[in-house]
Amino acid sequence: xxxxxxxxxxxxxxxxxxxxxxxxxxxxxxxxxxxxxxxxxxxxxxxxxxxxxxxxxxxxxxxxxxxxxxxxxxxxxxxxxxxxxxxxxxxxxxxxxxxxxxxxxxxxxxx
Numbered sequence: 001x002x003x004x005x006x007x008x009x010x011x012x013x014x015x016x017x018x019x020x021x022x023x024x025x026x027x028x029x030x031x032x033x034x035x036x037x038x039x040x041x042x043x044x045x046x047x048x049x050x051x052x053x054x055x056x057x058x059x060x061x062x063x064x065x066x067x068x069x070x071x072x073x074x075x076x077x078x079x080x081x082x083x084x085x086x087x088x089x090x091x092x093x094x095x096x097x098x099x100x101x102x103x104x105x106x107x108x109x110x111x
Contacts, residue, residue: 035053047083
């Protein structure tokens with residue numbers, strides 16, 4: 001799958017997707033819960049991969065995470081592929097670029 005998303009040496013424009021976004025499906029959050037993404041390691045043009053986790057902010061020792069604030073963007077903006085929980089999802093360029101720049105080359109990061 002990674003070859004399809006990002007052939008060796010291809011720019012991120014090369015694997016941009018202009019198709020309609022696939023909706024992210026997940027359950028309802030309980031009071032005090034948030035979703036975080038465990039952003040897997042990567043560098044440069046590597047495909048963006050991660051795993052979603054629901055955590056409680058009411059825990060005495062919640063898992064450390066970094067907050068990311070962004071705008072969803074316009075619905076007509078170009079979409080980019082990322083993989084969450086082994087499923088391909090479409091995001092707009094602003095989130096794609098943020099995840100690309102926030103990931104670490106050798107360890108996961110929780111956002």
